[in-house]
Amino acid sequence: xxxxxxxxxxxxxxxxxxxxxxxxxxxxxxxxxxxxxxxxxxxxxxxxxxxxxxxxxxxxxxxxxxxxxxxxxxxxxxxxxxxxxxxxxxxxxxxxxxxxxxxxxxxxxxxxxxxxxxxxxxxxxxxx
Numbered sequence: 001x002x003x004x005x006x007x008x009x010x011x012x013x014x015x016x017x018x019x020x021x022x023x024x025x026x027x028x029x030x031x032x033x034x035x036x037x038x039x040x041x042x043x044x045x046x047x048x049x050x051x052x053x054x055x056x057x058x059x060x061x062x063x064x065x066x067x068x069x070x071x072x073x074x075x076x077x078x079x080x081x082x083x084x085x086x087x088x089x090x091x092x093x094x095x096x097x098x099x100x101x102x103x104x105x106x107x108x109x110x111x112x113x114x115x116x117x118x119x120x121x122x123x124x125x126x127x128x
Contacts, residue, residue, distance in 0.1 A: 004087040008080030010105055013068025017080035019088065022060030024050075028077070029065060042074040049082040052099050053092040059085075079104060 008015040026033035026046065037043050050056045061081060065073045082101040086093045096102050110119040117123050 002088070004084045006080045006083035006087060008076040008078065008083060008104075010075035010079065011068050011072040011108060013072035013076040014066050015073065015076035015080040016064045017077065017084050018062045019059045019081070019084045020062075021058065024057035024059065026061040026063070028063045037070065037074055042070065045074050046077050046081070048078060048099070049085055049096060049101050052095050052101065053085055053089075055085065055092075059088075075105065 003018055003020050005016065005018045008017065028036040033043060033046065037046060047056065050059070063077055063080070065077060067073075068076065078101065082096045086096065086102070093102070112119055115123075
């Protein structure tokens with residue numbers, strides 16, 4: 001039984017994934033996929049690497065996710081699953097790359113600057 005692991009990040013979310021040959025069960029932080037990600041769009045996003053490589057139902061996924069919000073966690077999980085699939089079978093890499101599933105999204109929250117209300121918003125200016 002071969003176990004492949006990978007790491008995925010998005011914003012401040014970090015997903016550690018372990019895939020094993022199985023029946024397609026996805027467990028995230030000891031919860032099922034549908035209870036952890038209740039919205040259908042997030043469930044579809046998580047399963048996209050399997051659909052692109054046509055390996056749906058062939059692997060069991062165990063994931064540990066920390067930090068971030070629900071969307072960032074789903075995107076981090078998607079990247080980690082795609083990386084683990086490439087470790088398992090290198091022939092799946094071109095299909096995943098074409099669909100943009102192996103690219104880490106570099107966008108992060110810009111830091112707040114001193115003397116301003118937020119990163120770019122300033123305090124209200126009073127002329128008189």
